[in-house]
Amino acid sequence: MSDAGVVIVGAGLAGATVATGLAQAGYSGTITLIGEEAYAPYQRPPLSKGVINGEIGVDALLVKPESYYAQKQIQLIKGCRVQSIQAEECRVRLDDGEQLSYSSLVLSTGSRPRDLPIKGVGLKHVFSLRGIDDAQAIKDALPEKGRLVIIGAGYVGLELAASCVKQGLDVTVLERASRVMERSASPQVSEYYQSMHEAAGVKVVCNVNVSALQGEHQVMAVEAEDGLTWPADVVVIGIGAVANTELAQKAGLKCDDGIVIDDQCRSSHANIFAAGDCTRQIHALLQTSLRLESVQNATAQARMIVAQIMNKPAPRSEVPWFWSDQFDIRLQIAGIVRPDYTSMLRGDPSSGSFSVLHMMGDRLQALEAINSPMDFTLGKRLIGEQIPVNTDSIIDESIPLYPQPVMPKSG
């Protein structure tokens, strides 16, 4: 029987990395990469950063030039949605009715912005930010010096706020939680970022429950439960993302807020893999079940799938990491910040460069580095190795985070 090849559903970063990785590794079957969007695979991080203020053009976002796929004999099908998977027959059905057989299937369907179920979200000039088209539409809708209200103070919302306030827009961020970046950053880091945003002229309002968007055709204002309103020319909703698991669920794959995959990125069906934002996996190093939304997770899982399909040694597992650029501040996070860790400050926030270390006993579990790239790199290594450390020396900025002085054996 001839090899039916690899079909990849979702042409984002994870899908593209599987396809190009297979081609580079000399995969001999056909590689088909199918994506719903009108674009060849592209990088999303700049959308909330340089793209929105015109510093980065859309062309610069492509993961590979479009011609690369043909050159490598990857069949890239754009603007096409996969409708269903017939897992027993090893076939997928496309939205035009065509069917494709596979020997291995890769689901890299990503995530989508979470809906805000309130009145008025269908009004004109109400957006979310996930793709090139969204960034373009937001840019086009924003009048010079106009009023932008962002609902949700996560990374995407705050990056957008930072980019827009720089351009002279009147920016307000409304957050339901008691602090910004509540879901993934520590209180110390939240506080630092809130003060940076306020200093730049962003109005940050926490503990506010948005209840409706007002306007006839176009949005005019945002209303909160307590009756307060904020006038708006444009509203962007950024309240997190949900995994695109519907296709997998319909096909009977195990899902739990993400397609559940094992440490080789296999779903509950042996020849169906999944990678990227749409997955949930027990992290090999951290031994906790995680659904990560990051560039690092998408590419690491994609490379694991390439290794599996090609029967190559599995790449080494890495401590999860993430970055966010706001103003001239780079935040790099290694590991997963959890409230039950003990946090310690390394360096002085007023200097503009410091780190927050998160410990479990004498082991470093996570680290947030603010304009402290060396702490990030060395701290990531320390997290990966789980070496016991002395808590006095670890906060001493004059000592690099790695290697830490050897601890005297306690007797």
Added chain:
Amino acid sequence: MQITFLSFDGTSYTVDADEGMTAMEAAINNGIDGIEGDCGGNCNCATCHVFVDPKWSQQVGEASPMEEALLASRSDLAENSRLACQINLVPELDGLVLQMPESQFI
């Protein structure tokens, strides 16, 4: 201008690049395998690691602290290591030769 990328196995690729691009962009735009650029050229991920041909080290110059920190995460770090996304192609770099580490080939 032209840039040459050397694969770890000795294969050489000479590509046309425009002034103002980064060396990473020149590699990506020309479909050179061995430069990943996972983060899109933001000096974030260290997957566009290159070794600068010693003849060019002076012209290419030194890494910034951010870049240096990321390079420190590479097990194949060498004296002439740089991140290609941080090498801006100015006219003086016409003819530049960069070698790509084996670890960036799948």
